[in-house]
Amino acid sequence: xxxxxxxxxxxxxxxxxxxxxxxxxxxxxxxxxxxxxxxxxxxxxxxxxxxxxxxxxxxxxxxxxxxxxxxxxxxxxxxxxxxxxxxxxxxxxxxxxxxxxxxxxxxxxxxxxxxxxxxxxxxxxxxxxxxxxxxxxxxxxxxxxxxxxxxxxxxxxxxxxxxxxxxxxxxxxxxxxxxxxxxxxxxxxxxxxxxxxxxxxxx
Numbered sequence: 686x687x688x689x690x691x692x693x694x695x696x697x698x699x700x701x702x703x704x705x706x707x708x709x710x711x712x713x714x715x716x717x718x719x720x721x722x723x724x725x726x727x728x729x730x731x732x733x734x735x736x737x738x739x740x741x742x743x744x745x746x747x748x749x750x751x752x753x754x755x756x757x758x759x760x761x762x763x764x765x766x767x768x769x770x771x772x773x774x775x776x777x778x779x780x781x782x783x784x785x786x787x788x789x790x791x792x793x794x795x796x797x798x799x800x801x802x803x804x805x806x807x808x809x810x811x812x813x814x815x816x817x818x819x820x821x822x823x824x825x826x827x828x829x830x831x832x833x834x835x836x837x838x839x840x841x842x843x844x845x846x847x848x849x850x851x852x853x854x855x856x857x858x859x860x861x862x863x864x865x866x867x868x869x870x871x872x873x874x875x876x877x878x879x880x881x882x883x884x885x886x887x888x
Contacts, residue, residue, distance in 0.1 A: 814858075
């Protein structure tokens with residue numbers, strides 16, 4: 686029997702990780718594609734041989750992991766390199782995400798995918814889609830505070846993602862994450878009960 690899957694997504698700085706952790710605290714399972722990508726590109730990770738063959742030793746750090754800054758700069762400047770990177774990583778991430786969802790014993794699984802809207806393969810896997818939303822000005826302030834990037838650099842990253850309107854258009858639920866933690870957790874508690882009910886109905 687397949688797990689009941691809630692796809693969680695949102696723009697950079699929307700608070701996806703904080704919200705996902707709140708769902709875990711409530712009792713949901715979590716499969717995080719970012720975390721899977723980090724494992725695949727760690728020293729000895731499953732994607733490293735193909736990445737090394739495709740891009741050469743300049744994208745590997747002293748520990749044998751993917752040098753993320755160097756890789757990010759390369760794919761931002763070269764559309765072909767970006768497509769090559771995605772062709773290597775995305776199938777491996779999807780395969781592991783599917784296995785992790787299937788292995789979960791939680792009543793339902795939060796499948797956290799930053800680019801869920803951009804990559805249709807994940808949308809087809811989800812029973813519901815939850816979008817974490819906040820004003821774009823708040824996204825920029827949050828990312829600047831945590832990463833030290835300039836407003837222009839954050840805006841450039843946001844420009845590579847779908848628009849806020851496009852993201853909201855595919856949402857079954859929207860969690861507005863512009864207040865404090867208590868307000869966010871209240872929304873999570875309500876949604877958790879709804880997802881429990883839907884998961885029971887699916888079984």
